[in-house]
Amino acid sequence: MNKYRFIFLEIVCPLVIAGGIYLVFRPVDTVVYQLTTMLGLSDIVDSIRAFISIDAFPEWFIYSLPGGLWLLAFQNTISLLKQFAGRILIPLILLASLMGIGLEFLQYFNFTDGRFDVVDLSFYIGATLLAMGNVWLVKNKWELYSEGESSSTAL
Numbered sequence: 001m002n003k004y005r006f007i008f009l010e011i012v013c014p015l016v017i018a019g020g021i022y023l024v025f026r027p028v029d030t031v032v033y034q035l036t037t038m039l040g041l042s043d044i045v046d047s048i049r050a051f052i053s054i055d056a057f058p059e060w061f062i063y064s065l066p067g068g069l070w071l072l073a074f075q076n077t078i079s080l081l082k083q084f085a086g087r088i089l090i091p092l093i094l095l096a097s098l099m100g101i102g103l104e105f106l107q108y109f110n111f112t113d114g115r116f117d118v119v120d121l122s123f124y125i126g127a128t129l130l131a132m133g134n135v136w137l138v139k140n141k142w143e144l145y146s147e148g149e150s151s152s153t154a155l
Contacts, residue, residue, distance in 0.1 A: 003080070005144065010076040010134060018069035025054055025062040060119045068123030071100045075131035084138045093135070097128040 022032040023045050036042050054062070075093045082089045101124050108116035137144075 002144075006076075006080065006134075006138070009144075011073045011080070014069040014073040014076075018066040018073075021062060021066045024048055024052055025057065060123075064117065064119040064123045067100065067120055068127045071096065071124055072127035072130055075127065076134060079131065079135050079138070084135055089135065090132065093128065093131050096131075097124060100124040100127075 019032055022030050023036060026033070033042070033045065036045050075096045078092050078096060079089060082092065101121060103112065103114075104116055104121050104124070106112045107114040
């Protein structure tokens with residue numbers, strides 16, 4: 001398996017996209033924006049913000065997609081650390097999913113800040129399905145992640 005390709009496409013890219021959405025579309029009081037301020041990069045982010053009309057993007061893109069991307073990257077990291085094997089891999093992926101879904105239900109019952117959102121829930125479920133699909137694809141030697149191995153004819 002080409003581990004570096006997997007890390008880039010399935011972990012780094014979702015994190016960069018989610019972080020970019022937080023930086024450009026979310027208010028300046030987010031942790032991600034505060035980190036850029038500490039690094040002295042807030043001027044660059046502010047100039048990008050000036051060119052983008054937030055109203056042109058759907059609400060789910062700004063508020064729900066980043067959570068799904070964070071969860072997907074986390075679940076893919078778990079899969080990579082477990083080397084896509086072991087009886088405990090799928091339960092660990094589901095446990096990570098339960099953290100995101102559980103947070104939504106804690107918001108529904110007002111145990112934590114935020115508001116329950118079915119769209120957030122659907123992105124968490126979608127991330128979980130993608131992460132489990134990644135496990136299946138890697139186990140079946142999908143050509144994108146194969147390295148010098150024969151790829152699966154089923155794919």
